[in-house]
Amino acid sequence: MKQKQNNLNSVEKALRILLAFQPEHPIWGVRELAAHLDFSPATVQRILQTLKNNGFVDQDEQTRHYCLGNVYYKFLDTLQTNHPVTRAALPYMQQILSATQETVHLNIIQGKQRVCIDNIESPQDLKATMPLGNRSPLYAGASSKCLLAFSTPEFAENYLRDFDIIPMTDRTITDPAALRPELAQIRKQGYAESLGERIIGLGSLSAPVLDHRGLILAAISLALPEIRYKDRHHRKNCLSELCRAARSLSERMGYSDAAPPAPQN
Structure with a gap:
């Protein structure tokens, strides 16, 4: 109102x-x-x-x-400096970039949106990008779905119940009844994947960064052009490097329970 x-x-x-x-x-x-x-x-x-x-x-x-206006860019360095995950994540993001040559980005939940708080762009000519400060709803794309899947059940259910799900592309899942089992599968397997759900031609892979209580701190993600996303061998390598780095970063942030399983595909 x-x-x-x-x-x-x-x-x-x-x-x-x-x-x-x-x-x-x-x-x-x-x-x-x-x-x-x-x-x-x-x-x-x-x-x-x-x-x-x-x-x-x-x-x-x-x-x-x-x-x-452009004044907001002046706040980015301050925001990144103040966020402990950003400081801790950088060496892991650099490792992922070195191993995959794909754009790496770090995302958190802010309100009811996913927001990118750090990124390292791919050195390749053909690359996917994820600008700092970029926002999107929590139902579309691997980063968003990863954050939502590893949120508390109460937060996820309230979000699916109350939020108006509007398709961003023809691949966006708009039915909460279809999204719930996918979120459960993401939580079970320990990572999220998407292709063209937010932007046509863009693929994404994402794994959670958890704190000492097992609660979601952030999602560390890869953005790939569709042509390389569909390369099964490359995608498998990207997932392996991403999940390994996310587990290590979670441990650095205090997570000590059994880590999410490595990808099997």
């Missing part, structure tokens, strides 16, 4: 405005955003102008529409 603007202070209004800029709606006009938030156009215009003056949003000179 939308909260009326007169119940919010100026900081809360500014935060609501900034949080409206999401991957599914990255650009807003003043009146459209005002209607979406149930704010007055004058209030939205005033706050956006202040945000623009400080680099938090940019405005297209022709359309007069707004998008997020």
Whole structure:
């Protein structure tokens, strides 16, 4: 339910405005955003102008529409430094890159989304990418499904029950009844796979990083072009290197129970 603007202070209004800029709606006009938030156009215009003056949003000179500014890139190094998994994961990510020559990325759950908090790009000319800060829902792609599968059962069930599952491609699983057994299989085998669920032509492999309680900290993942993903020998090697590194990183983060099994395919 939308909260009326007169119940919010100026900081809360500014935060609501900034949080409206999401991957599914990255650009807003003043009146459209005002209607979406149930704010007055004058209030939205005033706050956006202040945000623009400080680099938090940019405005297209022709359309007069707004998008997020470049100031957020200044926060990436700070966020990475403050996150213990990022510091610990880097040498393992470098090992995976060396062994597979594919793009490696590290992801966490933030709210109800997957967000990429670190990456190392493949040195190959034909490569898949995963930009820092990239977000996606938790039901599409190997990284997202890995995070969801190794979340607490309560979190996963609440997510599947309450979240609107919208297809990102024609390969996206949109039926919670079909997604539940896949999540169970991911948890059993210790890794997730996907091809074209989020972006056509992109394959992905992902394994969990667990803490001392066996709870999910992050998912370490590989992004591959479809042509190399379909190379069974290469995919098997990628899975082996990925799962080995994820187990070692989990142990470094305090995980000491039986590790998820290595891939069998």
